[in-house]
Amino acid sequence: MVLAAGLWLLWRDGKSAKKEPGKLSLAATAMLPLLAVYVFSMIIGISWLLWISMMLCGVLVIYALGGGNTTRALWFPLVFLMFAVPPPSRLTAPLTDFLTSRLSGASVNLLWYAGYDVARSGVDIYIDQYELRMADACAGLNSLFSLVAIGMFYIYLRHRADWRYALVLSVFVPPIAVLANFARVVILMLVTHGLGAAAAQSILHETTGLLMFVVALCVLMAIDALLGPLRRRLGR
Secondary structure, three states, X not given: OXXXXXXXXXXXXXXXXXXXXXXXXXXXXXXXXXXXXXXXXXXXXXXXXXXXXXXXXXXXXXHHHHHHHHHHHXXXXXXXXXXXXXXXXXXXXXXXXXXXXXXXXXXXXXHHHOOOOEEEEOOEEEEOOEEEEOOHHHHOHHHHHHHHHHHHHHHHHHHOOOHHHHHHHHOOHHHHHHHHHHHHHHHHHHHHHHHOHHHHOOHXXXXXXXXXXXXXXXXHXXXXXXXXXXXXXXXX
């Protein structure tokens, strides 16, 4: 989804950009080390580094064909396409551990105060007679990464002309993503309570993730609509 949206933005914004071919020798010289990084990352299997080096080569190709004006006009699609591949786990491990611990603890506390028989030991969650383990993937870092990308895509399309308001609206994106994933964990615990662990690990596991993704994007759009009158008032 991020890849398709980014390519569409490149096509849309590239049509209106003023094209003046850049220095081919400069682009070719800068591409040589990037190609070396590309080959190196392919050999050792680092997909994120592979994608970044390929994207930077694409930037140089755009510069060679369209010049600096075209490259500057396409800055957002190029940055947006970086989100098509999540960052390596070594860089995100501290944030993943933090989110896993906080989300599991907060979900257990919420259901405990609601009267459910729940407990927690580390990332292991106990509800009734069932034991669930909140894996790193359930921390929602990939969904957070994707939602930030799609949220910024929405803000760019709607409010690119007003960068101050776009900056204010973008502040809401990470908290919305985290809260949406928290809601997903709670829903899966309730499904386990009502239907058993097998039901929670079935297609409902992926369905709730997709549903929370859509809900989070709708919440961002709702916040945008609520802030609209304030934005117009401050504009006047």
